[in-house]
Amino acid sequence: MSKGIIVSGMRPTGKLHLGHLYVLENWARLQSEYDCYYFVADWHALSTSFEDNSSMRKNIREMVTDWLAVGLDPEKSVIFVQSDILEHAELHLIFSMITPLSWLERVPTFKDQVQQLKEQGKDINTYGFLGYPLLQAADILLYKADAVPVGEDQLPHLELCREVARRFNYLYRPVFPEPQGLVARVPLLPGIDGRKMSKSYHNDIALGAEPDLIKERVNAMITDPARIRKTDPGHPEVCIVHEYHSIYAADKLAGLEDECRGGRTGCVACKKLLAASIEEVMAPIRERRAEILKRPGYVDEILAEGARKAKAKAVETMKEVREVVFNE
Numbered sequence: 001m002s003k004g005i006i007v008s009g010m011r012p013t014g015k016l017h018l019g020h021l022y023v024l025e026n027w028a029r030l031q032s033e034y035d036c037y038y039f040v041a042d043w044h045a046l047s048t049s050f051e052d053n054s055s056m057r058k059n060i061r062e063m064v065t066d067w068l069a070v071g072l073d074p075e076k077s078v079i080f081v082q083s084d085i086l087e088h089a090e091l092h093l094i095f096s097m098i099t100p101l102s103w104l105e106r107v108p109t110f111k112d113q114v115q116q117l118k119e120q121g122k123d124i125n126t127y128g129f130l131g132y133p134l135l136q137a138a139d140i141l142l143y144k145a146d147a148v149p150v151g152e153d154q155l156p157h158l159e160l161c162r163e164v165a166r167r168f169n170y171l172y173r174p175v176f177p178e179p180q181g182l183v184a185r186v187p188l189l190p191g192i193d194g195r196k197m198s199k200s201y202h203n204d205i206a207l208g209a210e211p212d213l214i215k216e217r218v219n220a221m222i223t224d225p226a227r228i229r230k231t232d233p234g235h236p237e238v239c240i241v242h243e244y245h246s247i248y249a250a251d252k253l254a255g256l257e258d259e260c261r262g263g264r265t266g267c268v269a270c271k272k273l274l275a276a277s278i279e280e281v282m283a284p285i286r287e288r289r290a291e292i293l294k295r296p297g298y299v300d301e302i303l304a305e306g307a308r309k310a311k312a313k314a315v316e317t318m319k320e321v322r323e324v325v326f327n328e
Helices: 018-030 042-049 056-070 087-098 101-105 108-119 132-141 152-171 211-219 240-248 250-261 267-293 298-325
Strands: 004-010 034-040 077-081 147-150 180-183
Touching (some): 004 132, 018 034, 018 056, 018 147, 042 132, 077 298, 087 132, 087 298, 147 152, 152 180, 211 267, 240 250, 240 267
Parallel strands (some): 034 077
């Protein structure tokens, strides 16, 4: 029995952080259950960063190195760069001919993201940004994915993908499956200041950070503002450090809560424990990353082989698409 197909991608917009780790661990787990296509979404990165592409190639190599360090295996997954497979753009163009504009305008994340980007000084009023979910649909359907690992905030994008597949299949003939969402429990780690973890907010902890940097970032975390002295009773439910402990020290959580509420453990000791817990996770990632970097050209070789495999599947799909669209 053949495995199902998984497709997912990530934008190369800078160094990955701790919030990406759980996504990548889920990707790695899925490798044993599905035929996986994991791509670097460089065209998607241009939709919000078209003014400055100076770090694109560097970001691509660094990101794929992190993927490998976390556990993605090029023997089990097809790992490639989106723009190396021009069929993504061709299928996106065909989909743009049949997709009502209203479908794109109603994607709930569109207006929210426009507002967020304006707050960051970016005015995004381009077709590329509006059509971002449609290019995502092409990315997914080009490989006839059966399932897509997504967070809950991405479910509307996946529903649009299914609607596009249904419309294409109705207008021509059934070509595309309607992929299902695999919503894994991926913790939404806050940044050290309590906001969403983001490089643009400078509140992240870089994936594979050195021990000194981990300590520095943890020490900068906001704790219970009402707790002035170590002996004051704490309120762990309002503390970011406690939120991290629920992930990195889950087996000690009940005891840590009691110690905090009883004023028996101070914030300094609590942060020290958290830094040690994060370092335990980071150390093997750093070691694997260092080994990968000792092999010049290794990442480029993986991407070239991944592009070859992805291209074969993409060409096969587009041959079928052209046959039904242009009556070839």
